[in-house]
Amino acid sequence: MEHLFFECETITPMFLAGADSSVPELRPPSIKGILRFWWRALQADKNEFKVKEEKIFGGVSEGGLKSSFSIKVSGDSRGSMENYISRESLKKHPYKVNRFELNILEYLAYGTYDYIKGKGNVFNRSYIKPGYKFTIEIITGTNAWERDELAGALRMFFLFGAIGSKARNGFGSFRLIKSNPSDLIQTGLPDLGMIEKYLGYKGIPSYSAFSANARLFKTKGKFYDWDSCLAELGYVYRDCRLSLKPRQKRQYIGAPLIINKQYESILDRHAKPYFMKVHKQDNEFTGFILYLPSLYCTGLQKDREGNQINHELVNKNFLKYSAELNDKLAGRMEVIR
Numbered sequence: 001m002e003h004l005f006f007e008c009e010t011i012t013p014m015f016l017a018g019a020d021s022s023v024p025e026l027r028p029p030s031i032k033g034i035l036r037f038w039w040r041a042l043q044a045d046k047n048e049f050k051v052k053e054e055k056i057f058g059g060v061s062e063g064g065l066k067s068s069f070s071i072k073v074s075g076d077s078r079g080s081m082e083n084y085i086s087r088e089s090l091k092k093h094p095y096k097v098n099r100f101e102l103n104i105l106e107y108l109a110y111g112t113y114d115y116i117k118g119k120g121n122v123f124n125r126s127y128i129k130p131g132y133k134f135t136i137e138i139i140t141g142t143n144a145w146e147r148d149e150l151a152g153a154l155r156m157f158f159l160f161g162a163i164g165s166k167a168r169n170g171f172g173s174f175r176l177i178k179s180n181p182s183d184l185i186q187t188g189l190p191d192l193g194m195i196e197k198y199l200g201y202k203g204i205p206s207y208s209a210f211s212a213n214a215r216l217f218k219t220k221g222k223f224y225d226w227d228s229c230l231a232e233l234g235y236v237y238r239d240c241r242l243s244l245k246p247r248q249k250r251q252y253i254g255a256p257l258i259i260n261k262q263y264e265s266i267l268d269r270h271a272k273p274y275f276m277k278v279h280k281q282d283n284e285f286t287g288f289i290l291y292l293p294s295l296y297c298t299g300l301q302k303d304r305e306g307n308q309i310n311h312e313l314v315n316k317n318f319l320k321y322s323a324e325l326n327d328k329l330a331g332r333m334e335v336i337r
Contacts, residue, residue, distance in 0.1 A: 001139055001140070001141060001142070002139070002140050002141070002142060002147070003137060003138070003139055004137070004138040004139075004140065004179070004180070004181070004184060005135060005136070005137050005179065005180040006135065006136040006137075006138075006154075006158075006176055006178075006179045006185070007133065007134075007135050007176070007177040007178050007179070008133065008134055008135070008136060008174050008175065008176055008177060009131065009132065009133050009134075009174060009175055009177055009280075010080075010128055010129070010130050010131065010132045010134075010172075010173075010174045011130055011173040011174055011175055011226050011278050011279070011280050011285070012130060012162075012170055012171050012172065012173040012226050012227075012230055012278050013109075013127040013128070013129060013130065013171055013172075014026070014127055014128040014132075014162075014163055014164045014171065014172040014174070015109075015112055015125060015127045015164045015165035015166060015171055015172065016030065016127070016128065016163065016164040016165070016172075017125065023126060024125075024126050024127055024128045024164075026073050026075070026128065026134060026163065027073065028070075028071035028072065028073055030163060030164070031071055031073065031136060031163070032057065032067070032071055034157060034161055034163060034167075035057075035150075035153045035154065035157055036053070036057045036153075037161075037208075038153045038156035038157045038160070038161055039053070039056065039057070039149065039150075039152065039153035039156075040053065040207065040208075040209065041156060041208055041209045041210055041292065042152050042153065042156065042198050042209070042210060043209060044201040044203075044205040044209035044210060044211045045200055045201035045211075052149070055068060055146070056068050056069070056146055056149055056150065068140060068141055068143070068146045068150075069138055069139060069140035069141070069146075069150060070138070070139045070140075071136065071137070071138055071139075072136075072137040072139070073134060073135070073136055073137075074134065074135045074137070075132065075133060075134030075135060080128055080129055080131070080132035092227065092228070092231070093105055093227065093228075093231040093234075103121075104231045104234040104235055104238070105227060105230065105231060105234065106121050107234060107238060108166065108169040108170060108171065108230065108233075108234045108276075109123075109166055109169070109171060110166075111165070111166070112124065112125055112127075112165060112166065125165075127164075127171075128164075130226050133177070138150070138154075151184055151185070154184070154185055155185055155186065155194070158175075158176045158185055158187070159190045159194060159195075159277075160190065160275055160277050160288070160290050161277075162174070162275075162276075162277060167275075168271065168272060168274065168275050168276065169234075169276055170230045170233055170234075170276035170277060170278050170287070171230075173226075173230075173277050173278040173279070175279060175280050175281075188281065189218075189279050189281060189286055189288075190216065190218075190279075190288055190336065191336065192216075192336055192337055195210065195214070195216070195337075198210040199211060199212050199214055199337075200212065204293055204294060204295055204315070204319070205293075205294045205295070206294060206295050206298040207294050207298065208271075208273065208292045208294050209292060209294065210292060211292075211293070213293050213319075214290070214291060214292055214293070214337065215290075215291040215326050215329075215335075215337055216288065216289075216290050216291070216335075216336040216337045217288065217289045217290075217291075217329050217330065217333040217334065217335060217336065218286060218287070218288050218333060218334040218335075218336050219232055219233065219236075219286055219287040219288075219333060219334070220332075220333060220334050222284040222285065222286055223284065223285040223286070223287075224283070224284065224285070225285065226278055226280070226285055228285070229278050229285035229286065229287045230276075230278050230287065232287055233276045233278070233287040233289060236289075236329065236332045236333060237274065237276070237289065237329075239328075239332070240325055240328035240329050240332065241253055241325060243328055244321060244324060244325060247259065247264070248264055249317075249321040249324070250321075251264060251265035251266065251267070251270075252296065252314075252317055252318040252321045252322065253272050253273075253274075253321065253322065253325060254270060254271065254272035255267040255268070255269055255270040256268060256269060263304065265304070266303035266304060266305075266307075266309070266314070267297070267300075267303060267304055268304045270296070273291055273292055273293050273294065273322065274289055274290070274291055275289070275290040275291075275292065276288070276289055277289075277290070288336075289329060289333065291322070291326060293318070293319065293322055295311070295315055295318075296311075296314045296315050296317075296318040297309050297311060297314055297315075
């Protein structure tokens, strides 16, 4: 057996729920699920990857296959929990929407708080605060193929992954401080060389995965606190999304789209194909937005109102309006790819 150790630190608030819903808890199943997601994201051009997936992560075929590795997490998150984002951070990042003032961090964290008259938005769950250090230990076999496959998933996990609720909005960002063995995972900020070999697939995957159509954007400036960096990602993303006209285009970025309390989207829910991540290096913070397109309604035959879905049309619309948004992001951010 081989033991791999990864010392990590949270960068942005990490919304998690353990056995006690009032106490955030970083648990091995959460990490294993995210590793599975990023491993799948590298399989767009692979055949029969389901069989390989079950060999690595376990499955239910043939009476049930065990995972080829196990995970342990060390660190006491109870001493590093909060149930509010400081008012100082919130006051730094106001955002005008028509006549109303919205905090951009609360916009990104929508769904984790309740509005209480006289108090404003009050977070309804605790989170692990930035600066919390924890160690991930992975115990795996000596099979070279399985180790290499797992290493690929770990690289994407550390480069683009986040943990917990609102992970695609940059919450739950964390960094790798050091690993043992030290040569297994390359640390540092994402660059083209780290992902180029995964971009060979020319089509559109049926799920979130790297392909020739992936895009990567980086904040133009560096920041000296996590909230300013995450706020910048929020400003840019929201401005660019709202600039899509007519507004019905926005449903292809993420659903539901609700306007004046009425649904304006064909799906009840569709996760956006954008992944925000805050990185920390030498006490400076840099933000990234990764775009991983996939077919819009894979596996669905009817929309939320029972109408037959025209897959050719909705996929065409999705790619067209995503490309429009990407062009707008390119005008506000540095284009890595």
